[in-house]
Each structure stands twice: as C-alpha cells, then as structure tokens.
Amino acid sequence: NANELVTGPANSAETDAAGTTPNGSGGPPDGPVLSVLPDAAVVLEDGEVAAVGSSDELTREYPIDNADEALDASGKCVLPGFVDPHTHAVFAGDRSDEFEAKLRGTSYQEILADGGGILRTVRAVREASEDELTDSLLERLDTMLAAGTTTLEIKSGYGLDTETELKLLAAIGRADERHPIDIVATFMGAHAVPDDTDAEEYTTSVIEDQFPAVEQQGVAEFCDVFCEADVFSANQSREILEAGTDHGLTPKLHIDEFENLGGSKVAAAVSAASADHLLQSTPDDIDTLLEADVTPVLLPGTAFGLGGEYPDLEPYRERNAIPALGSDFNPNCYAKRQGFTATLACVGMGLTPGEALRGITDRAAAAINRFDGTGTLEVGTPADVVVLEAPSYRHLPYRYDERVVGSVLKDGEVVSE
Ligand code: NIG
Numbered sequence: 224n225a226n227e228l229v230t231g232p233a234n235s236a237e238t239d240a241a242g243t244t245p246n247g248s249g250g251p252p253d254g255p256v257l258s259v260l261p262d263a264a265v266v267l268e269d270g271e272v273a274a275v276g277s278s279d280e281l282t283r284e285y286p287i288d289n290a291d292e293a294l295d296a297s298g299k300c301v302l303p304g305f306v307d308p309h310t311h312a313v314f315a316g317d318r319s320d321e322f323e324a325k326l327r328g329t330s331y332q333e334i335l336a337d338g339g340g341i342l343r344t345v346r347a348v349r350e351a352s353e354d355e356l357t358d359s360l361l362e363r364l365d366t367m368l369a370a371g372t373t374t375l376e377i378k379s380g381y382g383l384d385t386e387t388e389l390k391l392l393a394a395i396g397r398a399d400e401r402h403p404i405d406i407v408a409t410f411m412g413a414h415a416v417p418d419d420t421d422a423e424e425y426t427t428s429v430i431e432d433q434f435p436a437v438e439q440q441g442v443a444e445f446c447d448v449f450c451e452a453d454v455f456s457a458n459q460s461r462e463i464l465e466a467g468t469d470h471g472l473t474p475k476l477h478i479d480e481f482e483n484l485g486g487s488k489v490a491a492a493v494s495a496a497s498a499d500h501l502l503q504s505t506p507d508d509i510d511t512l513l514e515a516d517v518t519p520v521l522l523p524g525t526a527f528g529l530g531g532e533y534p535d536l537e538p539y540r541e542r543n544a545i546p547a548l549g550s551d552f553n554p555n556c557y558a559k560r561q562g563f564t565a566t567l568a569c570v571g572m573g574l575t576p577g578e579a580l581r582g583i584t585d586r587a588a589a590a591i592n593r594f595d596g597t598g599t600l601e602v603g604t605p606a607d608v609v610v611l612e613a614p615s616y617r618h619l620p621y622r623y624d625e626r627v628v629g630s631v632l633k634d635g636e637v638v639s640e
C-alpha cells in the first residue's frame with residue numbers, strides 16, 4: 224500500500240515526442256507532468272509489471288497470500304527504477320588533485336591541453352588490467368544500484384587505441400553479465416586526441432581501425448564523440464559518427480560544453496539518439512535537436528563541478544520539452560546518484576521535482592533508445608522499481624544528502640535494500 228505510486232508521464236496518450244504535455248506558457252508546466260496514484264500498489268510477474276492500481280482493488284484481485292513475496296510500502300513512495308543515460312563509469316587512476324587545481328583557477332581545457340584530464344585517465348587505464356577495470360566498475364555499480372539506478376549507459380573512451388578501447392568495452396560487458404544493473408555500452412574512441420597524434424590523423428584511425436574492431440566483437444550499441452574546440456571539429460565528428468552508423472552503431476554526441484561548434488546540426492544530420500551537455504546551445508540549436516527527434520541530455524553534475532553555470536531551461540519550456548538528465552559520472556564529475564542529479568536540476572536549473580523525475584526515468588530511457596517502457600511502471604513495462612523511504616517523490620530531490628532510496632527491484636527481484 225504505497226502512499227504514492229508514480230507510473231510515468233501524465234496523460235501519456237497525449238504526451239508528445241519531446242516528452243511533455245503542451246501548455247504553451249513557457250514557465251513551469253501548469254498541469255502535472257507525472258501520473259501519481261495515491262494509496263496504490265503494483266503487481267510484478269515474470270520480470271514485468273502485471274498490474275498497477277489502487278491498493279484495495281489490487282489486493283482483492285491478487286491476494287497477498289498467493290504472492291511469492293510482498294513488499295509493504297505503507298507511507299512510502301514507489302517509483303520506476305532510474306535510468307542514467309550518460310556516464311564514463313569505467314576508468315582507473317585518481318584525479319582528485321585536478322579538483323583542487325580547478326579551484327585554484329586552472330580550467331578543464333588547460334588541464335587537458337597539458338596532458339592531464341582525460342589523457343591522464345588514459346595513461347592509468349592503459350596500465351590497468353581488464354580484471355581491475357571490471358572490479359572497480361562493479362563496486363561503483365553497487366553504489367549506483369543502491370541509489371536507484373537500474374539502467375545505465377557507460378562509455379569507453381579512456382583507451383584511445385583499439386586494444387585499450389576493446390579492454391574497456393570488455394570490462395563493461397563483464398560487469399553487465401555480473402551485475403543486476405542493465406548496462407548499455409557506448410564506444411567513445413573519439414573522446415580526446417592522444418598526445419602523439421593530431422585530430423585529423425586520429426579521426427582516420429578511429430574510423431579505419433577502431434570501428435571495424437568494435438563491430439567485429441559486437442561489444443557496443445552506441446558511438447559517441449566529443450565535438451568541442453581543440454578536440455573534434457563538427458566535420459570530424461560527423462565523419463566519425465557516419466562511420467559509426469556504417470558499423471552498426473547509433474550515434475550520440477557531446478556538444479556545446481565549452482564552445483558551440485554547431486554540433487546540434489551534426490546531431491540532426493546523423494539522426495543521433497541524443498546530444499549531451501548543451502551548456503552553450505542556443506534556442507535554435509534546441510529546435511534543431513527536437514525537430515530531428517534527438518533527445519537533449521543535460522548533465523547538471525558537470526555544470527555544478529565546473530563552477531555552477533547551468534543551462535537555461537527557457538528554450539525547453541517554450542517547446543514543451545523535458546530534457547533527459549544524466550549523472551555524467553567520470554573522474555571530472557565524481558557523482559553517481561541520479562537523485563543528486565535531480566536535485567541539481569531543480570536547484571540549479573529550476574526544473575520542478577516532477578520534471579526532474581521524468582528526466583531520470585522515461586526521458587533518460589529515450590536518450591538511450593529504450594522504448595519498451597523502461598522508466599515507467601505500466602502494465603507490460605520492465606519490473607524495475609525504486610521504493611523511497613519517504614511519502615512522496617518530491618523527497619528524492621529535496622533530501623539531497625540522505626539515503627532516501629530504500630529497496631530497489633530489477634526485473635521483479637529485490638537487488639538492493
Ligand atoms: O562528459 N567532456 C568530455 N567527457 C567527459 C569528461 C571526461 C573526463 O574529464 O574524464 C564529460 O564531462
């Protein structure tokens with residue numbers, strides 16, 4: 224008997240592709256964005272949701288005595304499992320001193336240009352064994368699962384050569400087999416330019432050497448590129464992602480994090496599943512993405528860590544769109560909990576708690592092309608469930624330094640409590 228049960232978008236029949244029900248006001252939506260049932264229950268069977276509805280009715284229809292297991296959620300709130308559509312969770316090494324360097328005024332790009340940042344993690348990953356990478360990843364996954372993440376995208380990209388990229392993807396694959404979290408693998412050989420080559424030459428080697436190897440091993444679903452000043456140009460990004468498509472991978476992009484290179488047009492041209500960061504995107508860029516059905520992904524944890532300049536929500540509101548939200552967990556943004564991402568989206572960007580919850584559930588699922596109802600709890604959707612130790616979904620972003628997530632279920636099984 225949950226005090227509240229969140230099933231997903233409000234009036235899902237009328238929800239448009241951008242993820243929200245139109246209100247045309249430009250400010251926070253007038254109507255609800257979530258469908259919330261009071262005093263409700265959910266029945267899980269064979270890894271799927273079999274029924275949702277009022278507790279009274281469902282306990283009559285499905286007597287508790289007949290159930291293999293029953294969870295009492297009295298006074299609590301039940302939510303769809305969280306989806307994290309953007310992480311770099313497999314890495315080695317320690318970059319905590321860069322946290323201090325940034326506080327002393329060195330910029331992220333200066334650190335990278337000096338051989339630090341991503342390039343430093345690359346050196347540590349090349350030294351690490353596949354076992355070490357898998358074990359440290361599994362430990363991080365435990366933390367994420369306990370915080371409610373049941374579906375997670377992870378990028379390679381700290382190898383920057385065929386052998387090491389494959390090692391990272393193998394660690395991701397092994398962790399997926401061994402851990403309850405559903406993992407979606409993204410190949411990101413185009414994450415940075417190794418210091419012994421240049422962007423043009425490296426672009427060629429990603430296209431000619433890395434993609435064929437990744438396709439041959441069948442170890443990734445998406446490909447991604449860091450389209451940014453001094454990393455990959457818009458043209459190089461497009462070439463890389465078109466090659467990725469030829470090798471059976473669905474494109475994603477990092478765009479407009481520090482400089483706007485026109486990446487939204489590339490995202491539209493290659494029919495990317497998502498375009499992520501968007502800190503310097505213009506309202507026209509957001510139009511370009513939404514018209515091409517590219518899901519915008521905002522990463523407020525990164526914006527927080529880089530000094531707290533958050534993207535403006537206005538272009539999304541005017542277009543009745545709810546962005547997806549990712550943690551971007553990586554050595555530069557050491558934050559794994561999607562509840563905290565939601566907090567930052569609320570406090571930093573002004574999303575309502577309901578919009579933020581959509582950002583880490585069904586909208587995040589759209590960013591990784593999961594259209595089977597992942598991120599919602601309706602009949603037939605995956606039985607991935609979070610029980611909050613709190614009466615309402617608002618407590619998730621509200622109580623930002625507490626462990627407010629209680630039991631977590633994946634495919635109908637309790638996997639964390
Ligand atoms: O999404 N911006 C590029 N890639 C990551 C950061 C990776 C790193 O600094 O190790 C991001 O923020």
Ligand code: FE
Pocket residue numbers: 309310311477551
């Ligand atoms: Fe990233």
